[in-house]
Amino acid sequence: MITLIELLYYAHNYMKIFDLSIDSLIRLALAEDIGSGDKTTGLLVDGQARGRARVIAKEDLVAAGFVPFERVFAFLSASVVCRFLKEEGSVVLKGETLAELDGPFATLLTGERTALNFMQRLCGIATLTRQYAEKLKPYKAVLLDTRKTTPGWRVLEKEAVRYGGGTNHRMGLFDALLIKENHIAACGGITAAVAKARSQLSPLLSVEVEVRNFSELQEALAASPDVIMLDNMSLEDMKKAAELTSGRVPLEASGNVTLDTLAAIAKTGVDFISSGALTHSARAVDISMLIEKI
């Protein structure tokens, strides 16, 4: 006889950690799609029937978005079981199966679109990020994302960037300082701004400073922040900045970053290259779900 202890043990491996930070978004998503009910399925499909589904890549992609995909169904029914056949971060070829689901037939039909809407967007970001990351492989420069994410999706999109091989810049306004032009002006200069920040700051919060030219760079180097951002500099200027800095403070290149310019920017010798396009301009990849009654 199975003991409860054993049972609980097995259950642990199937139950997924409750993700506090995305549930509000999933609830919004289900509410906006289902509203007062899935009329078509409610009227036409037997509530007792069970179904099975396969999630298929319709083009080559990098897998991501498994957590919200699965939780969409978990919100709709406690009895949907979802098995992922791929790892997040792995390349999935056109025609391959990403996941298999069992559950109430009606639930599979009702949740399909919302679940796919999450996955197709997050795989899209991971896939685009991988293209960027591949270009940077020969260079030391690390690929960063930005705060230019889809409102409500920050944590999900930054995770997809990681699955695509990128690294996350700060999560938001709260976990690191980025001192920009306006902050500098408000303090009367880079030196004063960095000093003021350091004097009041947790010893574990980092400070980055944005510079636009060489005199600002010199002032920033003297203030020794944790990172210096070169804002919209030309390739030539970035190269000169990297030489001038010679490793004393890591440099981040920002602005005009595209797949085409990536290698050239990396060659300037900067340490980080950040791109908003990874999250704000990735197109959705094509994924479909084949559902059948069993």
Added chain:
Amino acid sequence: MITLIELLYYAHNYMKIFDLSIDSLIRLALAEDIGSGDKTTGLLVDGQARGRARVIAKEDLVAAGFVPFERVFAFLSASVVCRFLKEEGSVVLKGETLAELDGPFATLLTGERTALNFMQRLCGIATLTRQYAEKLKPYKAVLLDTRKTTPGWRVLEKEAVRYGGGTNHRMGLFDALLIKENHIAACGGITAAVAKARSQLSPLLSVEVEVRNFSELQEALAASPDVIMLDNMSLEDMKKAAELTSGRVPLEASGNVTLDTLAAIAKTGVDFISSGALTHSARAVDISMLIEKI
């Protein structure tokens, strides 16, 4: 002396209608970006200072997303005043000013990124939609969006589609029936499915049926739903379907819709063409905000 009545009257013109349906998303967005506080601005900027900002188009675009843009700031401070210089739905040229803001300098800095994240995405959708809509101008076919929207953004994205010249398909699973393959199978055929739906349905809810071939089309025509969707048919088959239908029921083309195929699809004589790309694959347009202390 100004009377309270006058005052209230004037206030009416400045206060904006509270939009219930997007506030949850804005709250999520602010929470994920601000978290425990905008440390940079909090430490370095005088809380009493006031500022002014201009929102500039960095490329040609179609304006959209004004409501969430403005509400982001409204959440942060009751004293931000936002004047839009363009109409939503109008074309804005590179370099033109979309909006001007007055408010606490710190609030403008804190809200900038989140507000722009909303606007750049929604203008992106309106701009892409307009490109599609322009292509369709010579034809009777109407451009529709789909349910392939960003979870949490349904209402906002569908509004942006309208500003770009598109028309909205159903809002979600609740406001119209779309009887697909699985529903049809569950009822034993199109005829039975439409009949079952009609018999239980509000007289004001519409019914669309998805068909994949001519025998299904024939059966659907006999059942006379409000719309018939031709699912992934070839151009030739769509043309044949339109002839066969000869206006008895409006036809919607779905699948393989791109800017390049749009005109050809329209020429087949269908009444509606729906495209998921409008909402799931529009890139963000480039918009920036120039902030200064006053």
Added chain:
Amino acid sequence: MITLIELLYYAHNYMKIFDLSIDSLIRLALAEDIGSGDKTTGLLVDGQARGRARVIAKEDLVAAGFVPFERVFAFLSASVVCRFLKEEGSVVLKGETLAELDGPFATLLTGERTALNFMQRLCGIATLTRQYAEKLKPYKAVLLDTRKTTPGWRVLEKEAVRYGGGTNHRMGLFDALLIKENHIAACGGITAAVAKARSQLSPLLSVEVEVRNFSELQEALAASPDVIMLDNMSLEDMKKAAELTSGRVPLEASGNVTLDTLAAIAKTGVDFISSGALTHSARAVDISMLIEKI
């Protein structure tokens, strides 16, 4: 040994679908009743004891409201099991048992009133609706509800109407258009209003127009909306309207609908009869719950 797969399978049949749309109301209801705790039960009842309960009809009624009844207890304890002995929509005679429950004795006592408050009201609506629906049996006219529901209860009350044999009118302001006097005035006439609506509308959203006299009816018929509502017309006028329309557009009778007038209105030949009383003036039926410790 039971395998986890078997276990999960069995569990599927007991776990109920999580109903997104009513949970907020249930949470409100429990909060307002329980507040800082059920003092009587908390002080006087052993938390470990288990109990059993039967839900008894104290008068003839039509069953409804099972979902919120059950979820009230689900919120209070994961271990309440609820078996319904009747189907929603069926007639239950005085003295018959609607449901049986097992669970913590304290939970049964704490949840009793709130759970019954849901069920007694929803059975009341189903029961009243059935009386109306019975009167309409000999006629083609279909019984509709309205938007005159108890705020917060829309979905639940409309479902109870269906269990009583009625049909739902639109769910809210979002899933169909009902063009009333003020909207018509704002557009300069019925023709203009319908045309404006149709030109911007999803092909799946329906349009109903309210008319008060024959000249409006004529204009409405020419505009061919999906339904025409005859607002507060006399029996004689409704009859004339039905003749005049002769089936071109379905007609809905609205105003002065009572159990007594129902048959007479149906005889005029209208297609739909809508009644706000179904939801706003049904009395609660008498249901009680017998609880015992085991």
Added chain:
Amino acid sequence: MITLIELLYYAHNYMKIFDLSIDSLIRLALAEDIGSGDKTTGLLVDGQARGRARVIAKEDLVAAGFVPFERVFAFLSASVVCRFLKEEGSVVLKGETLAELDGPFATLLTGERTALNFMQRLCGIATLTRQYAEKLKPYKAVLLDTRKTTPGWRVLEKEAVRYGGGTNHRMGLFDALLIKENHIAACGGITAAVAKARSQLSPLLSVEVEVRNFSELQEALAASPDVIMLDNMSLEDMKKAAELTSGRVPLEASGNVTLDTLAAIAKTGVDFISSGALTHSARAVDISMLIEKI
């Protein structure tokens, strides 16, 4: 020139206290009716136009429900001004005006139904309560409500009972003890139950005990709770109970209370008569709102 101080002073008289406890319900109510938008008004009515409305009693009623009525509009627009011409609790005759509103024309149209749905139900409860209270005027017995309220509406409905001339019983399970049969059984008798409750209880929480016969009444009198409830006793038995008690503990009559039995019950000499029908079976009164564009 008006000073800001004066301005704020005047504003105080117009602004209404934010009612924490009903906002969740109002938000639910607006969400369920408006969903993704008031399509009719959104498409057909000019958003800049202002309007005026009058709220008219279509039958004699007792006024109630002003707070949720007004807050419905406050949620939709900051610029709706609502003037009530009657006091809550006062009798309003058929044809009289309850309130006048100014605000955006579109907002008045969108909020009308939800606001009236609140008011018509709460006036209905106040009106029914007043009928009951009138019957009790010649007697000392005080009319009480129960916990048989509409889930989510407890505070609102209990307030309406007060406007109708009734008195509130406990608000919920948290603010007083009502020791019923099951609690008594769990403690081994009334004496033990009351003693156990008293020993652990705040000195300010009251204790009521439910009794079904004279031996229980005797035991209860000896335990001296704050109130004794006579559960479903005959008129004769209630009379005997009142004599037997002779004022030592206030008695509450419960069960079979209708407009017809009220006077007879009061004559038995009980101190309180409680009726669930006041809140669970009041019909809505007829109120309409005349809106015009200005």
Added chain:
Amino acid sequence: MITLIELLYYAHNYMKIFDLSIDSLIRLALAEDIGSGDKTTGLLVDGQARGRARVIAKEDLVAAGFVPFERVFAFLSASVVCRFLKEEGSVVLKGETLAELDGPFATLLTGERTALNFMQRLCGIATLTRQYAEKLKPYKAVLLDTRKTTPGWRVLEKEAVRYGGGTNHRMGLFDALLIKENHIAACGGITAAVAKARSQLSPLLSVEVEVRNFSELQEALAASPDVIMLDNMSLEDMKKAAELTSGRVPLEASGNVTLDTLAAIAKTGVDFISSGALTHSARAVDISMLIEKI
């Protein structure tokens, strides 16, 4: 083979009742600590590993706070099992184990601080309360808490007071009346205030009156509230008040209550002594959690 019935039965003993009233606070607490993720654990700890933990008292204490302690982990993972080795309200000696946990190693690390933050504060309150309660053992006076609790923690802190041997005063402004100086002034005297309150009040809501001197006490005694609070009176005056009252109405001593003054106050003959320090000035006790990977 274990039957499902057996399984559900066992599960009942492990699953804990869902506590509606503290979940919002726990959610806030987890959100503020975890924010966008536990970076250290997320990067460095294998998500599949399981762990075990022991919760150890680092000083003598009275146990409390088990419910929020356990729910913190329940929010993070469905698979944490928590066994408490002590009863709430019992004395735990330095070095003894309060609880043992099994669960995902990462979850134990992530939840540790938040769970302990709840428990150390609530045990601190129970421990301090016990010190007060011990001092009162020789006397009839009952120890009460106040409304001077930590905002958001009312129910939890009042429960901890009970575990320490105290009794709860009213829970909030809603479950009893406390008529203070300002209320008395607003009504024109104690007599009028008590009369007004009684005339409109539920028969089960109690009334306490605050008095500052003997003339107020006399007036209060004549009005016969349920309790009289002696506000900041000297020991001598309290004694005189108790004699003067001679048990007609219970007296509550309030103000200047410390461990040192407690016995002297009790000796005056008052019935209740209330202390805000129990909840607002208890220091946290020292509790630690030893976690290991298994």
Added chain:
Amino acid sequence: MITLIELLYYAHNYMKIFDLSIDSLIRLALAEDIGSGDKTTGLLVDGQARGRARVIAKEDLVAAGFVPFERVFAFLSASVVCRFLKEEGSVVLKGETLAELDGPFATLLTGERTALNFMQRLCGIATLTRQYAEKLKPYKAVLLDTRKTTPGWRVLEKEAVRYGGGTNHRMGLFDALLIKENHIAACGGITAAVAKARSQLSPLLSVEVEVRNFSELQEALAASPDVIMLDNMSLEDMKKAAELTSGRVPLEASGNVTLDTLAAIAKTGVDFISSGALTHSARAVDISMLIEKI
């Protein structure tokens, strides 16, 4: 005549920034105290009357907690005006006035306790922190708080620490890494743990490592984290650690920190001293509010 522009300008100075992060806590606090209504004030106080209040320090204290104090009243009424006569962070002497309020008399009475409950706790933390900070003045060591805060109060308490002259350690698990014993074990050593963290981390997230002895310190120094925490070391060992480190990495002393040991710890040469007592064991200071009707 005052122009609207002027008016809005003035209003800006009175309106306070809406603080997203504490509103949920305030809402909880008001809900738990007010519940179904402030019965005493509601029954006995005229809703139209206006009042005035002064907030008085009853002992010397450091001011803090102004934002939640004011927002409690803002939630209850839009017309309470609150003027603070002191700065947060300044010393206020016994008898001095902290703030003056004008507003509805009833609102002042209803909000008093909750508002004071916030302020007395936060001033208590600022006051205790100042005592600690004063002791450290002669030394270079900076006073830090910890994550041992009251659940739900993290941001508020950390702000109060700053007002008392302390500096904040990390805000939570999300804004810096603190690699502890368990994390080290999971990675197979300090070197591996720091390397793994650095390789995947945002360039702006800092890393602290906890060490318990000199061999761990040596390994940590080689790994060069941003800070090293000396966990529960003796004074002697801390001194030796500081010498051994000689400024290469800042050192944080943790454990056994009290007012009495503070100076001795600072003398060892550590850079930071962190104390949980600042937030988990500060007693509330005594503050009262004098309210009068005007």
